[in-house]
Amino acid sequence: MRPRHLLGLGGLIVFPLVTYAGYPALVWAAARLWPRSFIADREHRPYVTFVIAAHNEASLIEAKVRNTLELDYPSGRLECIVVCDGCDDETAASALTAGDSRLQVIEIPRQRGKLAAIRAAIPHARGEIIAFTDANAVLKRDALRHLVAPFADPTVAVVSGAKQVSNWPEAIYWRYERWIRTLESASGSIAGADGALYAARAAAVDASARPGGADDLLISLRGVQAGGRIVFAPSARTTEAALPSATDTFAARIRTVSGALFALESLPDLFHPSRGDLWWKLVGHKLLRIVAPPVMAAGAVALTAPMSRQPRRAWGGALSLALALVAAQAGSRLGPVWDLVRYAVLANLSAVVALVRYIARRPIDAWSPARGSDTGDKCIAQQSRN
Numbered sequence: 001m002r003p004r005h006l007l008g009l010g011g012l013i014v015f016p017l018v019t020y021a022g023y024p025a026l027v028w029a030a031a032r033l034w035p036r037s038f039i040a041d042r043e044h045r046p047y048v049t050f051v052i053a054a055h056n057e058a059s060l061i062e063a064k065v066r067n068t069l070e071l072d073y074p075s076g077r078l079e080c081i082v083v084c085d086g087c088d089d090e091t092a093a094s095a096l097t098a099g100d101s102r103l104q105v106i107e108i109p110r111q112r113g114k115l116a117a118i119r120a121a122i123p124h125a126r127g128e129i130i131a132f133t134d135a136n137a138v139l140k141r142d143a144l145r146h147l148v149a150p151f152a153d154p155t156v157a158v159v160s161g162a163k164q165v166s167n168w169p170e171a172i173y174w175r176y177e178r179w180i181r182t183l184e185s186a187s188g189s190i191a192g193a194d195g196a197l198y199a200a201r202a203a204a205v206d207a208s209a210r211p212g213g214a215d216d217l218l219i220s221l222r223g224v225q226a227g228g229r230i231v232f233a234p235s236a237r238t239t240e241a242a243l244p245s246a247t248d249t250f251a252a253r254i255r256t257v258s259g260a261l262f263a264l265e266s267l268p269d270l271f272h273p274s275r276g277d278l279w280w281k282l283v284g285h286k287l288l289r290i291v292a293p294p295v296m297a298a299g300a301v302a303l304t305a306p307m308s309r310q311p312r313r314a315w316g317g318a319l320s321l322a323l324a325l326v327a328a329q330a331g332s333r334l335g336p337v338w339d340l341v342r343y344a345v346l347a348n349l350s351a352v353v354a355l356v357r358y359i360a361r362r363p364i365d366a367w368s369p370a371r372g373s374d375t376g377d378k379c380i381a382q383q384s385r386n
Contacts, residue, residue: 005302005303008298008299008300008302011295011298011299012299012303015296015299016296018288019288019289020292023284024180024183027183027187027284028183031183031186036186036229038155040149040150040152040233041149041152042145042149044151044152045074046127046128046151047127047129048073048128048129048130048144048148049080049081049126049127049130049131049202050131050133051080051083051121051130051133052065052082052083052132052133053083053085053114053121053132054084054117055085055086055087055091055111056087056089056369057135058087058090059094061082061095062095062097064136065080065100068080069102071143072141072142072145073144075102078102079102079103079126080104081125082103082104082106083106083118085116085117086109086366087107092105092107104124106120106124111366112366114215114367118132118219119207119208122207127202129199130201130202130205131147131197132199133197134195134240135369136240136241137238137240138238138239140236140238143161143235144236146233147159147161147199147236150231154228155228156229156231157201157204157223157224157226157229158199158201158224158228158229158231159198159199159231159232159233160181160192160194160232160233161194161198161236162178162233163239164238164240165242166239166242167241168340169340170249173347178232180285181234182234185232187277188277188278188281189277190231190281191286193217193219193230195214196238197236198216198219200220200223201228203226204223204227205222205223206219206222206223211363211365212259213259213266214256214260214262217263221263221267224278225269249343249350250349250350251350253346253347254350254353254354254364255354257350257355258354259364260286261290261358264282264287271283290355292351294355
């Protein structure tokens, strides 16, 4: 076998195996060989300020506020701040309809992005713990109790909740993510919090500007810089409806990956071995996944590009690859396995596009909500009544 073919197989098969199977095996081993436990006191009840950054969420923000303020938590130790980031609908008025004295609504005239919205809220937050949640995330009634329990341990700076998506195949991805984060947390820090639900000690919250940087990754990793670790609370659960179309999923993934790159770029010291376990988890959980798609593409090219003596075989391989991609795009008609393949293809293509945007220095700060029919609205409304 020619060296080019070996490199091609390495890029197309070995590299993704290392990324999606090798890294989980490494954190599994770390969790068992070098466990790092932390105190999680279920009776711990610090004062909590929820911050919800919203852009044109009039259809669901009232139910979201009710869902947040009606959690199973002492009412006198909970408040909520909704920041309307350049909304041109009735988001502010809808939020105020909740009619709760523990609610503050802040309006920013021009859309400036989530970090700017969070930054506007911080001076108004009275909580010793500041929790962040997406407008479309439905919080389980006991989510906050589980989320703040690890803050009884002084070594914990940030706690991430567990996101659940009911729709196939995205649900499979988030189960995989929860499994990995559970292992990461058992061996030290997880590689960044998830924006659906996470919390940080108020003293460790740094929402200073970083163009294009993902707010959840920036704030959680800056919390580590301030001292402490990021842990995972699997029982602090949220649910979300899947995005309505492949186009919306593709755009959301581009924004997520691009935001991660711009955020990590601003935190180079976290990649130093002196940071303990965090540096190699950022490499394994974040960077390898971002690099994997172009490496796989390069491997495919190495295997299928025409060779002077074997053009038919090479073009036959390229045609087979193209047909496989077309079949993946037709997955909705071919069953759940093809749906999973199509989701994986879109996720990898979006990572390539995000990497190109990062190299071209084209950060994404503004966002627009994409909701599937009214599924998310109904979920939040139902939760707020329970």
